Amino acid sequence: MRRRAIAASLLILGVSAPVMAAPTTAELMAAPHQFVDSIDKGKFDVAAAALTADVTIVDEFPPHAWSGPDAFKHWGADFDATSKAAHMTNDHVRLGDPLVAEAEGDVAYVVAAASETYKQDGKAMAETARVAFALRREGGVWKIAAFAWAGREPHLKGAGAAKKPMP
Numbered sequence: 001m002r003r004r005a006i007a008a009s010l011l012i013l014g015v016s017a018p019v020m021a022a023p024t025t026a027e028l029m030a031a032p033h034q035f036v037d038s039i040d041k042g043k044f045d046v047a048a049a050a051l052t053a054d055v056t057i058v059d060e061f062p063p064h065a066w067s068g069p070d071a072f073k074h075w076g077a078d079f080d081a082t083s084k085a086a087h088m089t090n091d092h093v094r095l096g097d098p099l100v101a102e103a104e105g106d107v108a109y110v111v112a113a114a115s116e117t118y119k120q121d122g123k124a125m126a127e128t129a130r131v132a133f134a135l136r137r138e139g140g141v142w143k144i145a146a147f148a149w150a151g152r153e154p155h156l157k158g159a160g161a162a163k164k165p166m167p
Helices: 002-013 025-040 044-048 071-085
Strands: 051-058 065-067 088-104 107-120 123-138 141-151
Touching (some): 025 123, 065 071, 071 088, 088 123
Parallel strands (some): 051 141
Antiparallel strands (some): 107 123, 123 141
16 A cells, blocks of 8 residues: 555656657667678777677578677678679668668668669669668667678669669
8 A cells, every 4th residue: 555655646746757768760770880891891809899789680691690799790691602603792881761760679670662772793783672670778788689681683883773762
């Protein structure tokens, strides 16, 4: 009975537990940008720091799915092998503005437009995509718990004007 009286008094006085403000879009995009930008610069340790230890990755090259503590390492090795076999060099990925960015508690979901450019057999190529990120806040920091790349058919860079933009 005494606990109810204390609880009721606190409610009447407007005393409550602190409410954490919803994260901004910039806060939610920090880990995806850290990951993509760091890979682009060859800073793989910085990219790995943006991931949870149990990350899951889905991408368009075999074996298409990686998960667990070594997922990033295996994904990177498979990307390198695929790139070499396809004679791809100078790969660069850029994230666009998020199309979706929402959070609830310590989990969030972000979808961003992306573009990838590279050379294949010396020819400039381009691909547009969407990247979905599942984020988890760990120790107050948003990290990527999973991401999936969904790209369109690559085309000669500059020849994309004839293609419809990705909806």
